[in-house]
Amino acid sequence: MAIDILCKRLIGSAHMAVAYRPRVQGLCRLIVPRLREGDRVLDVGCGVGALAGACMMALPGVRFEGLERAPRGGEAIPVTRLEGDRFPFEDGAFDVVLLADVVHHEARPLELLRECRRVARREVLLKDHWHRSRLQYLRICALDWAANYAAGVRCLYRYGSPESWQALVAGAGFEWRSLESPLRLYHQPFEWIFGGRLHFMAVLGSRRVEGGAEISK
Numbered sequence: 001m002a003i004d005i006l007c008k009r010l011i012g013s014a015h016m017a018v019a020y021r022p023r024v025q026g027l028c029r030l031i032v033p034r035l036r037e038g039d040r041v042l043d044v045g046c047g048v049g050a051l052a053g054a055c056m057m058a059l060p061g062v063r064f065e066g067l068e069r070a071p072r073g074g075e076a077i078p079v080t081r082l083e084g085d086r087f088p089f090e091d092g093a094f095d096v097v098l099l100a101d102v103v104h105h106e107a108r109p110l111e112l113l114r115e116c117r118r119v120a121r122r123e124v125l126l127k128d129h130w131h132r133s134r135l136q137y138l139r140i141c142a143l144d145w146a147a148n149y150a151a152g153v154r155c156l157y158r159y160g161s162p163e164s165w166q167a168l169v170a171g172a173g174f175e176w177r178s179l180e181s182p183l184r185l186y187h188q189p190f191e192w193i194f195g196g197r198l199h200f201m202a203v204l205g206s207r208r209v210e211g212g213a214e215i216s217k
């Protein structure tokens with residue numbers, strides 16, 4: 001028991017210093033330009049709320065709220081607990097929805113993406129992992145395990161390929177507005193092993209069907 005607590009503290013602190021803090025800064029640089037003064041943003045799977053907190057420091061005129069399956073308590077943003085699949089919000093309640101490394105933790109990713117689409121008025125910002133080889137897959141597994149071991153977040157070790165993400169995103173009714181990969185989120189040599197092509201950031205817009213023809217929202 002004591003060894004388990006010690007391991008969690010050591011791995012959690014090492015991950016925080018080497019990976020988590022640089023990642024928050026790197027993601028903040030990608031997210032902030034997509035936001036506008038007065039936006040209401042839902043951070044789905046906000047965790048400790050550090051990413052939303054960093055974005056709000058850069059853009060004080062943007063309001064962030066969190067939605068979490070396992071709220072930690074003490075976050076810098078208001079957080080609602082998610083029970084079941086349906087989000088407790090009206091259609092189009094938020095300007096932007098953020099999903100940062102959440103979809104690969106969800107056993108029902110299609111339902112999760114559909115709910116994000118329903119509550120997002122403008123767009124959904126999706127950060128996640130993908131792999132094109134067994135070696136890339138194993139590197140993501142190691143990173144995911146280290147990132148979530150201390151917090152006790154369940155890892156499914158399912159990340160998908162670029163092709164399977166295309167199918168998932170289209171199935172949820174989205175179109176890709178922009179896509180960035182590789183991402184530079186860490187410092188070397190960590191970046192060389194665990195960064196780059198293992199990560200992507202996409203801006204997703206909703207596809208609507210009107211009079212039999214699909215148009216972008």
Ligand SMILES: C[S@@+](CC[C@H](N)C(=O)[O-])C[C@H]1O[C@@H](n2cnc3c(N)ncnc32)[C@H](O)[C@@H]1O
Pocket residue numbers: 044045046047048049050051067068069070082099100101102105106112147148153
């Ligand atoms: C790897 S953490 C990411 C935390 C945060 N987004 C960040 O970037 O620091 C994934 C989080 O998503 C949460 N989660 C997983 N599935 C979820 C869902 N369907 N709805 C809301 N939260 C979810 C987990 O409880 C966990 O806290």
